[in-house]
Amino acid sequence: MSDLYITGVHPWGAELSDVEIRDGRIAAVHPAGGPAPTGVEVVEGDGRQLVPSFSDVHVHLDSTRLGLPWRPNDSPGGVWSNMLHDRAHWREGPVPMRERSTHMLGLLIAHGVTRVRGYAQIDADCKLERLEAVAAARETHAARADVEIIAFPQAGLLREPGVPGLVEAALREGATVMGGIDPCALDRDPVRHLDIVFGLAERYGVAVDVHLHEPGELGLFSLGLIIERTRALDLRGKVTISHAFTLAHTPPPQLDDVLAEMAELDISVATVAPPGRGTLPLTRLTEAGIRVGLGDDGQRDYWSPYGNADLLDRTWQLAFTNGFRNDPQVEHALAVATWGGASVIDPSVPALRGVDDRPGVAAGDPADLVLLDGEAPAAAVQDRLPHRTVIHAGRVVAHDLALV
Structure with a gap:
């Protein structure tokens, strides 16, 4: 594995430093200006901010028109209506979904993401076709990012025949x-729906991620x-609630009780930073000990015209x-988008300890890093400049928004 020596960066806004990377991890952080070891690739930091690379914990890699000609959005709104609209049109693009998914994952990486938890839609219409597209994208970029599908x-699992079997085949x-x-x-049978979800998770030894739009x-x-079910099956650290809009509507002390139960079972939350009534109380979640990560959701698809595959933009949001x-x-939002998401994907990664925790750039930490242009971490979030360098497992994988 290539070794790196990064010169002149500010780890989470700290004093100007040089960072030595060996065997895919940060070996040491030195005062800036010292000599680089011989035979080591040198990356010029240019005074940028050094933070952990981004972790996109909620992205629909099989639902994108990024890279295709603009199509005016005509989605009807609502989960079921939008799903049917997507079903009617997703095959229409001039580029096959396999290539679109691969292109979109490449864009995520180029903008600073090296950890991804992405969705592959399984239903009676597409069967495993979209899974195959996402798997192809994962394989293409295997050296640049770690991808969970x-x-x-x-x-839903119950509205159309054969879907549980298809989902099991996907696993x-x-x-x-x-x-x-x-x-x-959606399925209007929560017991049966969750019996299938948790039954398959237990059978195949995998984690669970439930979209919960319900308010x-x-x-x-x-x-x-x-x-x-998390308690009964002892799935601590293996269950994520995506969106979790109900947490935005629940008043204290009821919210405190729910968060305490989630923290006890290490149930994490994935948000896409929605506005209005869907905005989650981020600080309260973190202070309650909940792992929280950020995702891009769908990116300019048949549901919505929004999205550019830049999780730094979503961090600003x-x-x-x-x-x-x-x-x-603002730095806390950046910590959630980087290290926080890593802890959702991999529960062995320590959760953020509070709103002031800034982990991921010390000796011993994984060398999954991004260099962001800006006078301070908060400035990097506000300006979202293109001069970025992305490092995965100790290797430069993208620079200035282009894959290496």
Whole structure:
């Protein structure tokens, strides 16, 4: 594995330093200006900020038109209606989904992502076709990023015949996370839906990720069932709630009780930083001990015209929707988008210890890093400049928004 010596960077805004990387990990952090070891590749830091690379924990790699000609968005709104709209059009693109997924994953990496948890839609229409596209993207970029694939029943598990069998086939053929979605609102049979989700997860020894758009008391009901199954099967650290909009609507002290249960079972949360009533109380989640990661969601697809595969843009959105103004708060959003997401994907990675925790750039940490242009970490989030260098496992994989 190539060794690196990074000169002149500010680790999380600290004093100017040189960083020595050996065997895929940070070996030492030195005061800037010393001699680089002989025979080592040198990366010029140019006074940039050094932070952990981004972790995209919620991205639909099989749902994108990035790189294709602009198509005016005509999505009808609503989970089921949008799903049907996507079903009617996703094959229409002039480029096959395999190439679109590979292109989009490359864009994520070029912008600073080296850890991905991505969805592959499984349903009665596409069967395993979209899984195959995401798997091809993972293989193409295997040296640039670590990718987990979620077998995701976007149209539910029960509304159409044969879907549980297809999802199980996806787990046999390379998916590493079992997905679920709105057990009450979509499938209208939460017990049966979650029995399938958790039953397959237990059978194949994989993690669980449940899309939970359900608001208010309905969402709390589904969340309660998920908590029960997590406890009964002892799946601590292996269950993620995506979106979790109900947590945005739950008042204290009820919210405190729910968060305490989630923290006890190490149930994590993936957010895409939605505005309005879907905005999660990020600081409260972190202070409660919840692992929280950030995702890009769908990227300019048949659901929505938004998205450019830049998780730094989404980090700005996370800070903005939470009303963060001072530098420590904005830096916390950046910590969630980088190290926080890594801890969601891999529960052996320590969770953020609080809003002031800035891990990932010390000796012994993995050399999955990104150099961001800016006078301070918060400035890098605000300016989102293109002069970036992306390092995965001690190797430069992208520079200035282009893959290496």
